[in-house]
Amino acid sequence: MTIDAKxxxxxxxxxxRSADSDFFNxxxxxxxxxxxxxxxxxxxxxxxxTYSFLEADPYGGVRPNYSxxxxxxxxxxxxxxxxxxxxxxxxxxxxxxxLIAGISTALCLIVGFPVAYYMARQPVDKRNFLVLLITIPFxxxxxxxxxxxxxxxxxxxxxxxxxxxxxxxxAPFKMLYTNxxxxxxxxxxxxxxxxxxxxxxxxxxxxxxxxxxHDLYATRWQVMREIILPLAKPGIIAGxxxxxxxxxxxxxxxxxxxGSKKLMIGSxxxxxxxxxxxxxxxxxxxxxxxxxxxxxxMIYAMxxxxxxxxxxx
Amino acid sequence: xxTPAKNSARRFRIGVFPGFGxxxxxxxxxxxxxxxxxxxxxxxxxxxxxxxSEFSLRWYQxxxxxxxxxxxxxxxxxxxxxxTGIAVVVAVLAALVTSRGGEFRxxxxxxxxxxxxLVVPEIVTAVATLSFFAALGISWGAGNLIIAHxxxxxxxxxxxxxxxxxxxxxxxxxxxxxLYANEWRTFWFVTFPLIMPGIISGATLSFIVSIDxxxxxxxxxxxxxxxxxxYIYSLVRLGVTPEVNAVSTVMLMISxxxxxxxxIAGKR
Numbered sequence: 282m283t284i285d286a287k288x289x290x291x292x293x294x295x296x297x298r299s300a301d302s303d304f305f306n307x308x309x310x311x312x313x314x315x316x317x318x319x320x321x322x323x324x325x326x327x328x329x330x331t332y333s334f335l336e337a338d339p340y341g342g343v344r345p346n347y348s349x350x351x352x353x354x355x356x357x358x359x360x361x362x363x364x365x366x367x368x369x370x371x372x373x374x375x376x377x378x379x380l381i382a383g384i385s386t387a388l389c390l391i392v393g394f395p396v397a398y399y400m401a402r403q404p405v406d407k408r409n410f411l412v413l414l415i416t417i418p419f420x421x422x423x424x425x426x427x428x429x430x431x432x433x434x435x436x437x438x439x440x441x442x443x444x445x446x447x448x449x450x451x452a453p454f455k456m457l458y459t460n461x462x463x464x465x466x467x468x469x470x471x472x473x474x475x476x477x478x479x480x481x482x483x484x485x486x487x488x489x490x491x492x493x494x495h496d497l498y499a500t501r502w503q504v505m506r507e508i509i510l511p512l513a514k515p516g517i518i519a520g521x522x523x524x525x526x527x528x529x530x531x532x533x534x535x536x537x538x539x540g541s542k543k544l545m546i547g548s549x550x551x552x553x554x555x556x557x558x559x560x561x562x563x564x565x566x567x568x569x570x571x572x573x574x575x576x577x578x579m580i581y582a583m584x585x586x587x588x589x590x591x592x593x594x
Numbered sequence: 595x596x597t598p599a600k601n602s603a604r605r606f607r608i609g610v611f612p613g614f615g616x617x618x619x620x621x622x623x624x625x626x627x628x629x630x631x632x633x634x635x636x637x638x639x640x641x642x643x644x645x646x647s648e649f650s651l652r653w654y655q656x657x658x659x660x661x662x663x664x665x666x667x668x669x670x671x672x673x674x675x676x677x678t679g680i681a682v683v684v685a686v687l688a689a690l691v692t693s694r695g696g697e698f699r700x701x702x703x704x705x706x707x708x709x710x711x712l713v714v715p716e717i718v719t720a721v722a723t724l725s726f727f728a729a730l731g732i733s734w735g736a737g738n739l740i741i742a743h744x745x746x747x748x749x750x751x752x753x754x755x756x757x758x759x760x761x762x763x764x765x766x767x768x769x770x771x772x773l774y775a776n777e778w779r780t781f782w783f784v785t786f787p788l789i790m791p792g793i794i795s796g797a798t799l800s801f802i803v804s805i806d807x808x809x810x811x812x813x814x815x816x817x818x819x820x821x822x823x824x825y826i827y828s829l830v831r832l833g834v835t836p837e838v839n840a841v842s843t844v845m846l847m848i849s850x851x852x853x854x855x856x857x858i859a860g861k862r
Contacts, residue, residue, distance in 0.1 A: 304698075310691045311704050313684035314748050318707055321745045322719060325726035329718075332725050342728055396621045399614040413857060418625055420799070421849040422806040424823050425842040428830055429628035432635065432644050435834070439631065439644050469624070491609050501611060530715030532809050537830065547717045547809075554721050554813060563721060571718050578713065 326571070333564035341558045351565035371549070375569065378546040381460070381535075382528035385467040389475040389524045390517065392468060397479035397516075398509070401486070412480070419473045427466050427533050434462055434538070458540035466534035471527055475520035482516030483509070522581050526574050546570050629846065636839035643834040653840040663841060666825040669736060673821065674804040676740050681747035681800045682793060685755055688748075690785070693759035694767075711746040719746065720813035727814065735819055742814045743807060747800035754799065754860060758792025794859035798852045806849060 333351050335343040358368035400411045418426060433439045436453040444450040456462055486509065494504040510517075532547035539545070544552075546566060553563025635643060639650030657663055685708075692705060711719065723742045732738060766788065770780040808823040815824060822845060829838045 303695075307691050307695050307698055310687040310695075314688040314752070315704060315707055317680075317684065317741075318710055318745055318748060321723065321726070321741055322710060322714070323707075325722035326714070326718070328726045328729050329722045332729075392621065395611070395614040395617045398611070399618040402609055414622065414625075417850060417853055418629070420802050420806075420853045421629070421846050422808070422823060422842070424806075424808045424827060424830075425632070425845060426629065428826070428834075428838065428842060429632045431830070431834055432631060432839075433628060437644065442644065469628070472625075486609075488609055495608060505611065526713075526715060530717045532717055547715075550717050550721055551809075551813065554724060560725065564725065567718050567721050570715060574713075574715060574718075 329564045329567050333561055333568050335561050337559045337561045339558065341560065343560050348561065351559075351561035354562050355565060355569070371566075374544050374549055375546060377544075378529050379573075381463060381467070381545060382525050382531075385464055385471065385528045386475075386521050386525045388464060388468045389472045390521065393472050393475040393520070394479055394513075394517070397476045398483050398513075400476075401480050401483040408484075412477070415473050415476055423470060423533055424537075426470065427537050430462070430466055430469065430538060431457060434465075457538060458543070460539070460543065462538040463535050463543060463545075466538040467528050467531060470531075470534060471524045474523035474527070478519040478523065479513055479516040482513050486512055518581065522577060525577065529573065530570055632839055633843050633846070635836065636843040638836055638839070641836065643836050643839055653836040654844075657837050657840045657844070660837070662820070662825060663822070666820045666822045669739075669819060670805050670821040670823075673736060673739050673743055674801050677743035677747045677804045678751070678797050678801045680740075680744045681751040682755075682797050685748055685751035685796060686789070686793065689752055689755040689759055689789075690781075693756055694764065708752055709749055712749050716809045717813075720810040723810065724813045733816060735816055738814055738816060739811060739819060739821070742810050743804045746807070746810065747804055750800040750803050751796035754795035754856075755789060755792040758789045758795075762788055791859045795856045798856040798859070802849050802852045802856075806845070 332343050334347055334349065336346045336348045336350070338344050353365070354368075355371050356368065357365045360366050400408055400415075403411065431438070434456040435441070436455065436457070438457070440456065441450065441453040445453065490508050490512075491504050494508050499507065529545075530547045531545060532551055535543060535545040536548050536551075546569075550563050550566050550570070553559045553566065557563075635646070636653060637649050637651065638646055639652055640647030688704070688708060692701060695701075719742075723745075727733070727738055734741075767780055767784050770784045771777075775783070806823065807821075808827065811821045812824055812827065815821065820828075822841070826838060826841055826845075829835065829841075
């Protein structure tokens with residue numbers, strides 16, 4: 282053990298235990314949480330990784346034979362004559378998911394930035410109250426909040442009913458089961474993740490910088506572009522990642538508001554593990570999603586020092 | 595802080611952008627009106643979920659007398675209580691090490707592991723846990739769900755407790771140790787009462803995330819073990835009914851009460 286080899290450094294009075302018992306105490310206390318997460322989360326991810334290289338059992342689950350069919354199925358399909366041809370349908374679903382997650386993130390930024398900025402400029406009491414108002418929906422049930430939009434958007438929902446009874450529309454305008462409905466639901470669900478980090482970075486903004494900008498004859502919008510936005514950048518990046526990651530794997534909004542024809546990765550994975558019963562293929566899609574998320578997080582970790590803003594949120 | 599008006603009779607205030615206030619008001623309308631609509635129509639006496647007829651509590655009565663809902667609610671509560679209990683205990687132990695244990699090798703790795711459930715997309719955790727249970731042949735009914743919920747409850751319990759410990763001076767604990775209290779008595783009589791608000795806050799948050807969790811429960815739950823969100827989902831798939839509105843409103847209220855408790859505990 283290296284600990285024995287080390288010369289004991291002079292210790293502060295409050296530290297009475299030896300280094301060995303310190304080591305033991307620490308890890309004994311960390312063990313339960315690390316064990317639960319390691320054994321029931323990390324190990325399962327390894328299991329899914331293994332499953333993606335096995336054969337599918339048509340009754341659900343896998344057969345213990347190596348096969349790369351799951352990954353091949355992502356891009357190719359077997360024709361009737363046994364040859365393999367390019368099959369764009371799953372690539373399209375992946376692309377759709379990235380696109381919808383990207384647009385949702387952009388919309389969250391547009392919707393959220395003015396709100397975050399306005400909140401940060403309020404007196405402290407009001408500010409804390411507004412933050413609480415933003416966080417309450419976050420802690421309420423995602424499924425129920427999405428369900429609320431079905432009440433509003435469906436053909437016999439509130440909007441269509443009132444427009445028809447007001448005589449503006451003759452027949453219901455189709456809003457549910459569209460891409461727009463998915464976007465609306467995703468933005469509604471995840472916009473707090475955008476607002477809070479931006480709020481955290483704008484709150485610390487030094488007003489004197491804005492004053493200096495105005496003294497140098499900058500207009501309001503120049504001040505916004507040249508001073509506020511660059512200083513809020515860490516918050517904007519952190520917020521974008523916090524929105525993008527759950528959006529790309531989202532299941533509830535695409536499922537309830539998009540209907541069965543507008544698949545995204547999340548619903549595709551869920552289908553493979555339930556009614557389609559192709560676990561290896563589902564596992565392969567899961568790994569693709571996980572790899573994508575990890576790449577985004579790594580780029581973020583390497584490129585920015587915005588870690589503090591992520592934690593402050 | 596006002597500067598002299600420039601080319602304009604209106605007072606120019608630094609850092610104020612026209613329209614942002616209105617935008618914020620509209621945003622809060624967007625955030626809360628759908629929820630209010632749901633609550634409003636849960637009191638609708640008619641058979642339609644979105645056409646108002648009269649005030650009535652009849653759908654609450656129907657929901658409360660529905661045996662399936664009772665069973666699902668019971669499952670949800672048991673799972674949330676047990677997972678929260680385990681998560682809080684292990685989170686307190688972990689937070690004591692990461693906030694009071696000084697610097698040591700592997701600290702950031704331990705922290706990263708505890709935060710992991712917050713980073714991995716839920717659908718990934720869901721199918722991974724399902725595959726894992728299937729591979730090991732673990733089939734413990736509600737036990738499977740308790741395990742899965744405990745995993746993602748841990749970071750929610752850990753963060754407020756850690757925040758409390760970090761914001762707290764360790765001098766009282768050191769005074770107790772100087773006065774010959776052993777470590778256990780120091781924890782029990784000094785640290786524990788002081789971090790109580792953090793524990794309450796962490797416990798309520800993990801209780802909420804457990805009781806609200808849908809996608810992990812849906813994938814991991816064994817046939818016959820239904821939680822409230824799974825039951826609501828199956829109802830919504832069949833069609834929109836006033837009964838769904840009533841159950842959903844009850845769940846919303848539970849969450850809001852718990853957030854309020856957590857907020858008040860955190861403020862102390």
